[in-house]
Amino acid sequence: MALTLNMTVNGKARKVTVESNALLSDVLRVNLGLTGTHVGCDTSQCGACTVHVDGVSVKSCTMLAAQADGATITTIEGLAAPDGTLHPMQAAFKEHHGLQCGFCTPGMVMSAVDLARCEPNASEEQIREWLEGNICRCTGYHNIVKAVKTGLTDMQSGGKVAAE
């Protein structure tokens, strides 16, 4: 059965018509062309598809699009400022070489930004625990943890942005 859904995605009102079994990740990637949200597994383990739904990090492959009707969604494409200035968490990932192939990166960044809401002064151990739901095969997590620590600090200091 086809459903028509309304959602606000990266600040824009969107109307999409999808099958009732469509996943939020499918709608973002296929219907809205927001391919920064990646799908890396089929068991909700890898976290590459993490987006924010009403301000909370969600694995978008685990949510039916229908459940997001009326929701406000932010994807990796909506994180930087309109003038292109990177979000402090994005900037911190660049500064600390927190990414290699880039595939897990959008999910990592979206998850890390949500950590600021839950635990803005997270310790290294808390950061590692928080990122348990995001798998990276390239970096060994060392630089991701450094980046998240810096990103959390910079978010608190009003969005200090590391030089690109």
Place this chain on the structure above:
Amino acid sequence: MTVQDKPTKTNGIGASVKRVEDRRFLTGKGRYTDDMNKPGQLYAYILRSPHAHARILSIDTTDAEAAPGVETIITGQEVKDAGIGGLPCGWLIKNKDGSPMKEPAHLPLAVDKVRHVGDQVAVVVADSLQAAKDAAELIVVDYEELPAVVSPANAESAGVAVHDEAPNNVCYDWEWGDKAATEDAFAKAAHTVKLDLINNRMVPNAMEPRAAIGEFDPGTEEYTLTTTSQNPQLIRLLLCGFTMGLPEHKVRVVAPDVGGGFGSKIFHYAEEVLVVFAARKLARPVKWTAERSESFMSDAHGRDHVTHAELALDDQGTFLGLRVNTIANMGAFLSTFASSIPTILYATLLSGQYKTPAIYAEVKAVFTNTVPVDAYRGAGRPEACYLIERIVDAAARKLGMDRAEIRRRNFITPDMMPYDTPVGLQYDSGDFAKNLSDALEMIDYAGFAVRKEEAAKRGKLRGIGFASYIEACGIAPSNVAGALGARAGLYDSSEVRFHPTGTVSVMVGVHSHGQGHATTFAQIVSERLGVPMENIEIVHGDSARTPFGMGTYGSRSLAVGGMAMMKAIDKVIAKSKKIAAHLLEASADDIEFENGVFTVAGTDKSVGIAEIAGAAYVPHNYPLEELEPGLDEQAFYDPKNFTFPNGTQICEVEVDPETGITKIVRFVAVDDFGRVINPMIVEGQVHGGIVQGIGQALLENCVYDEESGQLVTGSYMDYAMPRADDVPAFEVKTNEVLCQTNALGVKGCGEAGTIGGSACVMNAVCDALDVDHMDMPATPERVWRVLQSKQQPMAAE
């Protein structure tokens, strides 16, 4: 903590330049294969075998073909009838008697038998993925199940033949080294140490699942394959020369942003053939993207060795000889480079960092009803390192020697370089003892006893482990590799093209899928040509834009591809000097070049390289009689030798005897990668590599059911990927001993962490548990069992 001895540089060679490719990845603007959709695109779904081993009695596609949205269904018979060739193996290994290995045909779709769970049976192409999946459920395949064999140790005696032409499942029975000299060494040894090892099967698990899009233009008869590959040019060659048999000049292969490879995206896969075949049949683009569960049962796996090793020593702990017998699992078919991994990339490394005078290895490769096994990060070298470093520890334990001391006593020393090993390699450089002593200092080896005691007070068993690894990167030269069975060249290529306005495009045959070539390569170009980084573009991953190169694997990109680029740069400089000489009215011999400026020696007459480029493309004032216009040079580079990255890793673990949980509390690595171009990127490669080694040692294990041949660990629910809270922070450092066989002095850094990692962790675990050996992965359950059996030696497991 990062130890950096060198002064900070902000650009060029040696500087931690932030990556130029990061912005697009961080803003969701990466372009991976599955992100692309072509006009008129159809979707392919691949029906795979649910059985490990079965005869296909019939395939009925009638209902499926009538299902809504279905465009076509392709079976093995159709592919075979169309004359499509098998997926080839790129390395011929010979048996002890000189006869060639067994190479059973590997058609992209099974015809009369399926040989592993996940083997391709049929392709459904439909106007949506859902329609293709729904139709696949309507295909009726009548299977006659056959007994399966999955374990390499059982393969020869199982009484089950995966292929009729290999009745005992032996692909080859190969030997390397000097058997007689090794027997002599054992005959005069004061001590012999024996070890049985299992090198557990790994699933590479790059985070981006494989994907492929085939396109065919019936007007121009041109084909395009977009694929998740580490080496698009090689895929094009295999697609044209072996599988599809297409005219190579009509085929373009594009590997855009690729989300990690680790070896698993080197190989030519069936799906690449099938999307091109379907696109030609339907004259429409056809896209296939793996789901993760498909990746588990179709991406080539890694490792899977069963080994018996023996080390002969004199009474002082000096190594006299090493004898190795390995059975290597090839899986159901020979993948692209499978045959070379447990031979050319394994037995040749068995000298390690040590002056062991006599080495002999026998390797038997066997077919089983499992996914093909091929290169996975390190490819043969982690298996060699694990064997050597484990048996060295076992020897130290048996002889009551300090583990640092036994290594030091046997190290090849810098004054012995170049050093010919007894297994066919010539090491050019390295200071192994310095790497070890630096690592010992970083971890405070002297203080370990105190830390162990303190841990014991907390009820924890603390252990320390070493791995002194060496690897061979940038396989070469082509003619030597050819004599050893390689069926491809092992050079690489580059083209350096100045544009008229002075910006530069550099086309390279190697491919980046996380390594940061866009930055590292540009740093070299910037320094050598004096062009700002922002005016340089590194182009890779598109056969229509780049010269023919072999791609990226075996840590070869800089040592081979980077050297090709250096040669092209040198040609650009040489031609530019002649143009400068003309413009400055001087002799070319008097022109000096530095920081992008050509100067007449001893004068202030000079011209910048951007102006030279302008003059080359607008040749009004130009020596047209002697020189062609344009500034665009290409070079191929075939290395004289391998490069030999080396180093020592040391880690400390704490085991909780109550739960069997092993925690890595410290991990230090000292690596010699030769010249380091970008320390930040190199450190990142080390971190990631080590975690893949830790994964194998503590977490990851691909398990097949021995009876049914079913893949037990087929998802991230069952296969334990290392997560952020499984691993520690790392302390890393590099010792630059320049490579003597290439002008850049580089050795390669992509695999080192993994090559040492698993040995390092297992040596620490065995030390903590105070046991001779335990097999990987050291999961809590296994560790707990080891501890229980120590306490109650008579208890049955």
